[in-house]
Each structure stands twice: as C-alpha cells, then as structure tokens.
Amino acid sequence: MLTLYKARSVITMNPSMPRASAVLVRDGNILEVGEPERMQPWLEGQQFTVDEQFADKIICPGFIDPHLHPSMAAVLLPMEFITAMRWKLPWGDVEPVTDPAAFDARMQALHHSKPAEEPLFIWGYHQLWHGEMDKARIHQVSDQRPIIVWHRSFHELYMNDPAMSMAGIDPAQIKPGLQIDIDQGHFFEVGLGFAINRLNPWILAPEKYAEGLRRLKQVVHHGGHTSIGDLATGMFNLDAEAKALTEQLEGDDVPFRTRLVVHGTRLTQGGRKPEEGPTMAADLLRHNSHRLSFGHHIKLFSDGAFFSQLAQMQEPGYIDGHHGEWLAAPEELERHIRAYWHAGYQIHVHVTGDLGLELTLDILQKMQDEKPRFNHGFTFEHFGFSTPEQIPRIKALGAQVSANVYYLHELSDSYAKSGIGYERASQMARIGSCFAAGINTTVHSDFTMAPAEPLNSMWVAVNRISHEDQVMGAAEKLTQQQALEAITINAAQTIGMADITGSLRAGKRADFTVLDDDPLNCDPMALRDIGICATVFEGRVFPIP
Amino acid sequence: MSNSAVSSDSIPITLIGGYLGAGKTTLINKLLSHPGLPPGTAVLVNDFGDINIDESLIRSESDDGTVIGLSNGCICCSISDDLSKALDALREMPVKHIILETSGVAEPLRVWRHCHYPGFIPKAAVVLVDASNHAKRSQDKYVGSLVCAQVEQAHLLVLSKTDLNPGFELNRLTPQLSNQDPDLIDTLLEWRHIDETSEIASSSSLQPAFRTYTWHQAQDITQALLTDVLSTLDESVDRVKGLVATEDAGLLLINRVGDSLNMRCYRQSAQPEHLGLVFICRSSRSHEMHSAASGLGTSSIASQIARLDAGN
Numbered sequence: 001m002l003t004l005y006k007a008r009s010v011i012t013m014n015p016s017m018p019r020a021s022a023v024l025v026r027d028g029n030i031l032e033v034g035e036p037e038r039m040q041p042w043l044e045g046q047q048f049t050v051d052e053q054f055a056d057k058i059i060c061p062g063f064i065d066p067h068l069h070p071s072m073a074a075v076l077l078p079m080e081f082i083t084a085m086r087w088k089l090p091w092g093d094v095e096p097v098t099d100p101a102a103f104d105a106r107m108q109a110l111h112h113s114k115p116a117e118e119p120l121f122i123w124g125y126h127q128l129w130h131g132e133m134d135k136a137r138i139h140q141v142s143d144q145r146p147i148i149v150w151h152r153s154f155h156e157l158y159m160n161d162p163a164m165s166m167a168g169i170d171p172a173q174i175k176p177g178l179q180i181d182i183d184q185g186h187f188f189e190v191g192l193g194f195a196i197n198r199l200n201p202w203i204l205a206p207e208k209y210a211e212g213l214r215r216l217k218q219v220v221h222h223g224g225h226t227s228i229g230d231l232a233t234g235m236f237n238l239d240a241e242a243k244a245l246t247e248q249l250e251g252d253d254v255p256f257r258t259r260l261v262v263h264g265t266r267l268t269q270g271g272r273k274p275e276e277g278p279t280m281a282a283d284l285l286r287h288n289s290h291r292l293s294f295g296h297h298i299k300l301f302s303d304g305a306f307f308s309q310l311a312q313m314q315e316p317g318y319i320d321g322h323h324g325e326w327l328a329a330p331e332e333l334e335r336h337i338r339a340y341w342h343a344g345y346q347i348h349v350h351v352t353g354d355l356g357l358e359l360t361l362d363i364l365q366k367m368q369d370e371k372p373r374f375n376h377g378f379t380f381e382h383f384g385f386s387t388p389e390q391i392p393r394i395k396a397l398g399a400q401v402s403a404n405v406y407y408l409h410e411l412s413d414s415y416a417k418s419g420i421g422y423e424r425a426s427q428m429a430r431i432g433s434c435f436a437a438g439i440n441t442t443v444h445s446d447f448t449m450a451p452a453e454p455l456n457s458m459w460v461a462v463n464r465i466s467h468e469d470q471v472m473g474a475a476e477k478l479t480q481q482q483a484l485e486a487i488t489i490n491a492a493q494t495i496g497m498a499d500i501t502g503s504l505r506a507g508k509r510a511d512f513t514v515l516d517d518d519p520l521n522c523d524p525m526a527l528r529d530i531g532i533c534a535t536v537f538e539g540r541v542f543p544i545p
Numbered sequence: 546m547s548n549s550a551v552s553s554d555s556i557p558i559t560l561i562g563g564y565l566g567a568g569k570t571t572l573i574n575k576l577l578s579h580p581g582l583p584p585g586t587a588v589l590v591n592d593f594g595d596i597n598i599d600e601s602l603i604r605s606e607s608d609d610g611t612v613i614g615l616s617n618g619c620i621c622c623s624i625s626d627d628l629s630k631a632l633d634a635l636r637e638m639p640v641k642h643i644i645l646e647t648s649g650v651a652e653p654l655r656v657w658r659h660c661h662y663p664g665f666i667p668k669a670a671v672v673l674v675d676a677s678n679h680a681k682r683s684q685d686k687y688v689g690s691l692v693c694a695q696v697e698q699a700h701l702l703v704l705s706k707t708d709l710n711p712g713f714e715l716n717r718l719t720p721q722l723s724n725q726d727p728d729l730i731d732t733l734l735e736w737r738h739i740d741e742t743s744e745i746a747s748s749s750s751l752q753p754a755f756r757t758y759t760w761h762q763a764q765d766i767t768q769a770l771l772t773d774v775l776s777t778l779d780e781s782v783d784r785v786k787g788l789v790a791t792e793d794a795g796l797l798l799i800n801r802v803g804d805s806l807n808m809r810c811y812r813q814s815a816q817p818e819h820l821g822l823v824f825i826c827r828s829s830r831s832h833e834m835h836s837a838a839s840g841l842g843t844s845s846i847a848s849q850i851a852r853l854d855a856g857n
C-alpha cells in the first residue's frame with residue numbers, strides 16, 4: 001500500500017533538493033520525495049491513497065533529541081511543576097510562576113485539586129523568583145498533607161512535617177553538621193541523599209516509574225520527536241531500566257525510536273576492568289528491538305554538573321575562586337576512552353567546562369596518535385564552555401558537538417553575575433563557530449534539565465536570548481537553516497542513525513514532524529510557538545491534539 | 546555537651562583520601578591484615594573505575610571485615626547516592642568504626658560533610674601523598690589544584706612511595722607519617738581530628754589518643770635553642786617534624802621519632818611556605834590528656850613552644 005502525502009511545502013534537509021511538495025511512502029519507508037507528477041512510475045498499476053490532511057502544512061524530517069534521560073524523566077514527570085520558565089507539557093502548559101505570592105497560590109491550587117491523603121511532590125522552586133522557602137511556608141498550604149518542594153536544580157528540597165513523618169524522618173535524629181536544617185524542613189547536598197533514600201519508596205516505586213515513562217512518551221511525542229537518544233542507560237540500574245523501557249517505549253503505539261547509549265562507568269562498576277567494557281556493551285545488542293536499540297556507542301564523563309557550577313574551568317576560573325570537579329580521574333577517563341576507541345566505538349563524553357573539554361581533546365589527540373580513525377563520531381556532550389581555539393581542534397580531530405543550548409537561555413545571566421563573568425557566560429554554547437568550522441553540530445535538551453522541545457532549542461540557538469531578555473553572544477547565533485539541521489540530520493548523525501532518518505529522501509524511514517508554519521521563513525522569535533499538528537513515525541500518523 | 550550521648554552513639558568514619566594511585570588501597574589492605582584491627586571495623590570503597598580493582602583486592606586479603614563497594618553519585622542528579630545508601634545499610638549492622646576510601650578525585654572536605662550523616666560522625670581525614678610524583682602532579686594542568694586541596698584539607702598526611710623518592714619532603718605544618726612507619730596503623734586507627742568547637746572535644750569518653758601541637762615560626766631562632774628545646778621535650782611527644790629558620794645555621798629540616806633526632810640543612814631555591822614544627826603526642830593517661838585538651842597553657846609542651854617564640 002502506497003501513500004502520497006501532499007504538503008504546502010516539504011523541507012527535506014537533503015542539500016541536493018532542499019524543498020519539495022510531496023512524499024511518497026510504502027511500508028513505512030520513503031519511495032520518493034518531490035513533485036507528485038513525477039511520481040507516476042511508482043504509482044503505475046499500484047493501489048495508492050493521496051493523503052491531503054497536511055496539504056496546508058509544512059512537513060519536516062522528524063525531530064531528534066540526541067541526548068535526554070528517560071529514567072530521570074520518569075522520576076520527575078509524575079511530580080507537579082511550578083517553574084519560573086515555561087514548560088509545554090502534553091497535559092497542559094506550565095505557565096511561568098515568577099514571584100513568591102504566585103508560587104504559594106499555585107501550591108494552594110494543587111493542594112485543593114488532590115485527594116486528601118495523596119502526597120504532593122512539587123518541582124521547580126527557585127529562590128531567585130520564588131523567595132525563601134521553609135517548612136512554615138508549606139504549612140500555610142497544609143500541615144496535614146505531605147508536601148515536598150523540590151528545587152529546580154534537584155540539589156535541595158523542602159518538606160513539611162507530614163512529609164517527614166511519611167518518610168520516617170525523626171527530627172530528633174538530625175544533628176548539626178549534616179546539610180539538613182530540620183527546623184526549616186530543608187535538605188541539601190548530603191542531606192538531600194538522606195531525604196531521597198527515605199522518599200525513594202514514593203519516587204522510584206515501580207508503578208510510579210512506569211507512569212513516569214508513559215508521561216515521557218507523551219512528552220516526546222508532543223515535542224515533535226521521532227527519534228531520541230537515551231544518553232546514559234543504566235544510570236540507576238541497567239536491568240531494571242531496560243525492562244521498564246521495553247514495557248513502555250516499545251510497541252505499535254510508540255511514535256519514536258530510542259538509541260540507547262549505555263553509561264560506561266556504571267556498566268563496568270563493581271570490579272570489572274574498563275577493558276572488559278566493549279565486550280559487555282556489545283553483548284547488550286542482543287536486547288535490541290524495533291524501537292529500542294543499543295549500538296556501538298558508549299557514554300563517559302569528564303567534569304562536573306553545569307547547574308552546580310562544578311564544570312572545570314580554565315583560567316581565570318570562577319569569580320569566587322572555587323574549583324569545579326572531575327567525575328573521574330583524568331587517567332581513568334583516558335583508560336576508558338582507550339578501551340572503547342580501540343574497539344571501534346562511538347564515544348560520547350559529557351564535558352561542561354572548557355578545562356573538561358581541553359582534557360578530553362588531549363585524550364582524543366592521544367587516541368588519534370595511537371590509532372588513527374575516521375568517522376569515529378566522538379561527541380562532546382553538553383559543551384557548556386569552550387574557547388575559540390578549541391573549535392579548530394575539535395574539527396581537526398574529527399569530533400562532533402552536541403550542545404545543551406538551553407543553558408544559555410536559563411543560566412547565562414546568573415553565570416555572568418555570580419559565576420564566571422559576562423564575557424564567557426555570553427559565549428556558552430559556542431555553536432555558531434562550530435557550524436562555521438564545519439563540525440557536525442546538534443543541540444539537545446538533556447531532559448529533564450531543559451524542556452524536550454526541539455523548536456524551543458532551535459529558538460534559543462537562533463535568537464540567543466537569556467531569560468532576562470538579553471541577547472547573549474550574538475556572533476554565535478545560528479541561522480534558521482542551521483538550527484533545523486541541528487535538530488534533524490545532524491542529530492541523526494550523532495546517534496548513528498543518519499542512514500535511516502534525519503532527512504527526507506528516497507530510502508529513509510518516513511519520519512516527519514508536521515508544522516503549521518515554516519520554521520525557515522518565520523519570524524525567528526516565533527519559532528518556539530509554531531504549532532506541531534502531528535508526527536509521522538515510519539509512515540504512521542500520530543496526531544497531536 | 547547536651548548532645549554528647551547522641552554523639553558517642555554515632556559511628557566514627559575515618560576517611561582515606563588522596564589522588565588515584567597514591568596508595569589508599571594498599572594502606573587499607575595493610576590495615577585489614579593488622580592483628581590489632583578492632584572487631585566491627587567496616588571498609589567502604591569507592592570503586593568508580595579505579596585502576597586497581599579495590600574491592601576484590603581487599604576481599605582477598607580479609608574475609609572478616611565488612612567491605613562495601615561504592616560508586617560516585619550520579620552525574621545528572623542525586624537520586625542515586627551510593628554513599629548515603631551504604632551508610633543507611635551499615636546502620637543496621639554491628640559496626641563500630643568505618644574506614645572509607647574516597648575516590649581519587651574527591652575533596653576530603655566534601656566527603657567529610659557527608660560523614661555527618663545521621664548516626665555517623667567524621668573522625669579524621671587521612672590523605673596519602675605519593676612521594677614519587679607529588680611535585681609534578683601538584684603542578685598538573687588538570688589535577689594540580691585538586692591534589693593541593695586534598696593535602697590542604699588533610700588532618701593527617703601519610704607519605705607513600707618514599708622508597709622511590711627517598712629525598713621527598715612535604716613542606717606542610719600538618720602531622721605526617723610515612724606509610725612505612727611501624728606505628729602507622731595504630732596511629733591511624735586512633736587518630737581523631739579535634740574541632741575545638743564540637744561537643745566531642747569535651748566529651749571525656751571520646752578523648753583522643755593523640756594530640757598535636759603546631760608551632761608557626763614568626764622569627765629566626767638560634768640552633769642552640771632549637772636543639773635544647775627538642776632534647777628536653779616531654780616524654781609524651783612521639784614525633785616532631787618541620788622546617789625551622791635559624792640565625793646561625795640556615796634552614797634546618799627537623800625529624801624526631803621517639804628519642805632519635807635528625808636535624809639537617811635544607812637547601813632549596815624557593816623559600817619554603819611553611820616554617821615551624823608539628824608535635825605529635827601520644828597519651829594513655831586520660832587525666833593528662835584532659836588537661837592537655839583544656840588548653841595549651843597548662844601543658845609542658847605548650848611552655849616548650851613558648852620558649853621557641855620568646856627566643857630563649
């Protein structure tokens with residue numbers, strides 16, 4: 001059975017034929033992209049339907065987020081969001097809440113909307129907008145219902161008395177020194193670990209987790225994705241995650257495929273040598289199914305978390321003089337990289353600061369000296385800070401970049417003031433330079449660190465507007481064409497799927513994202529508000545209500 | 546003081562820190578095979594891709610000690626925090642003392658904070674320094690500041706691999722021992738960092754077996770005075786180490802173990818950062834310790850130190 005999809009315009013991302021007006025599909029694969037009148041040879045003597053439902057829409061290649069975390073999302077999505085930034089979620093937009101009174105009002109509303117005994121988990125609180133939080137403030141909402149208020153960064157939370165008794169936390173047990181302010185109900189850093197261990201029965205309960213994954217499935221669909229990368233499979237527990245992912249993200253009703261990239265150090269943790277890693281990782285390919293597949297990919301880590309200012313920075317470092325952190329000793333990182341490099345893997349390294357990037361570049365240089373490889377796909381993930389001199393090195397070593405460009409929107413103002421100064425803060429996500437150098441460059445959400453909305457990532461990359469409405473590093477802006485490449489063909493390249501998706505051409509899977517407006521010709525500021533009316537995954541239409 | 550009951554129930558944790566390859570696991574293995582290891586000692590190992598398979602190494606050495614493997618907390622979040630989990634598990638066991646091998650990239654202070662976990666209390670941060678490459682590593686572009694921070698945050702420094710670099714000197718006014726020191730394990734097990742502001746300092750049941758005094762040199766002294774002070778020290782003084790500037794003999798490197806005093810000229814192009822002496826005193830008589838703990842002024846060591854400052 002053949003289907004001919006007609007559109008106002010088809011954006012192909014095939015540089016040899018950028019535009020068309022129709023796509024002909026058979027059994028989930030593209031037969032031809034072009035003009036209907038030239039497709040007759042395919043249609044001769046065949047049964048076919050002409051599908052006009054997108055006749056006044058724009059068909060793009062299906063969007064791809066090459067780096068997010070379904071497991072983290074599964075934990076977070078069952079919670080209620082009260083955030084300073086807007087989050088579009090399938091069950092309703094989360095409108096920005098930017099002052100303390102509005103935060104309290106929203107807590108009240110949520111409290112009144114829930115059955116009496118159900119605990120209320122809220123995520124997204126940030127003192128910058130929402131004022132100081134404490135237990136008494138939560139008690140004004142309720143001193144009966146357990147209420148947990150989680151900080152936007154995940155690194156601290158507040159609980160009221162019922163929440164503490166639910167979790168079995170006895171205030172008399174808590175002594176000074178631990179990072180818990182029991183009178184305020186405040187748990188941070190180490191104290192957070194203590195609280196989470198006690199909240200885990202609620203957070204990680206299998207049915208909650210499954211519910212979280214079902215919500216993730218909706219989020220991914222509503223963002224317009226047809227492929228995603230899980231860039232640290234096994235971050236909690238490989239077997240449990242693989243099982244839950246198979247249950248929730250495989251099956252005819254799932255409108256996207258997932259590239260699973262296993263967490264390298266978790267894989268060999270517990271006394272296995274890094275050198276055993278490549279064989280262990282290859283063994284995972286046995287579990288591959290239609291939508292869920294491991295490849296010869298591995299995830300490794302260089303420096304610390306961006307949100308906690310633990311990125312490792314070159315001189316002059318942080319304004320307050322603190323240092324970032326290494327997630328593994330440089331020698332250990334090198335040993336892991338060597339094992340996978342020689343085994344022919346595509347290596348994805350989490351790098352946040354320019355010193356973390358420098359270290360990883362030095363290691364990659366060594367690998368190229370030891371065993372030269374082409375098209376190895378070594379990818380710098382996140383790519384928070386970099387120097388201009390590092391860009392040609394990335395290019396020369398044949399590596400690619402997957403940037404969390406949303407950092408620029410959410411964090412550049414505060415990093416300018418209380419992190420590293422304006423110059424470097426405004427130049428985070430130096431991706432204009434990456435495009436200029438000819439580096440394969442994509443952008444990601446690291447969901448739940450940023451909204452899983454490719455059009456939103458595109459909007460940030462093109463406009464580079466901070467949440468305080470300042471243009472940050474205008475010289476690094478992407479064109480609309482580049483930004484669309486970033487979320488389609490370049491992303492497909494990064495997760496090793498450019499042979500089947502990422503652009504529209506004969507032979508690829510029929511993966512489309514169908515838009516109300518043209519993302520290449522619209523007002524750049526309107527990008528993130530373009531309506532997504534449907535996705536098509538392997539020829540099947542999944543409308544977005 | 547009101548909290549002393551809670552505190553004395555808390556399980557003390559001794560941190561063993563230091564960069565990758567500094568000899569942490571080697572030291573812990575020594576400790577586990579030590580006949581004097583008190584029952585109820587548990588070992589926690591951070592095995593996040595360590596070059597040596599610490600956990601299995603340690604297991605083969607001792608079947609009695611409780612050994613739990615750890616890995617660093619998750620990168621993107623704190624939902625998976627192995628140390629907290631391990632401590633929660635250990636609380637249910639008859640454990641009296643924990644030795645925690647930190648990851649090679651950990652800053653002892655950050656782990657120290659973690660050891661205030663309910664039911665536990667940090668005891669001392671011991672940091673290993675690799676004599677064979679500390680000088681180079683502390684200048685390293687990537688880990689130099691980390692390695693320096695590890696040394697700065699230590700309460701007790703243990704020098705390893707001095708066999709590979711016998712002339713190595715670490716110019717710090719922090720108590721230090723060699724990993725070849727015959728008293729190393731006993732010292733380590735009993736070492737307790739005293740924070741004068743904490744309740745433990747005044748809780749008599751938890752008096753430390755060691756006391757350290759640090760003399761920061763403000764002005765040059767004579768070699769005669771130095772020799773005199775060092776040879777008439779109170780018998781509880783176990784070790785003295787440091788670098789002293791003298792009017793008549795230049796910089797002197799001091800190393801006294803028990804009764805044997807080693808004093809030699811120290812020549813280096815750079816002016817040392819830290820001048821002074823560290824005294825390690827051992828006491829089995831708790832009343833004496835009590836007086837020592839209540840203030841330097843009453844102890845004879847303190848008056849010896851005062852002589853150095855007065856210059857006579």
Ligand SMILES: Nc1nc2c(ncn2[C@@H]2O[C@H](COP(=O)(O)OP(=O)(O)O)[C@@H](O)[C@H]2O)c(=O)[nH]1
Pocket residue numbers: 563564565566567568569570571572595597599649705706707708709724
């Ligand atoms: N020559 C020498 N080698 C040592 C000494 N201490 C440890 N080592 C060796 O140094 C290497 C790393 O030691 P290990 O204890 O695993 O270091 P860790 O990474 O800090 O746990 C091992 O090969 C040890 O045998 C020492 O005092 N002298």
Ligand SMILES: [Mg+2]
Pocket residue numbers: 569570595597599646
């Ligand atoms: Mg070790």
Ligand SMILES: [Zn+2]
Pocket residue numbers: 067068069231232446621
């Ligand atoms: Zn990530």
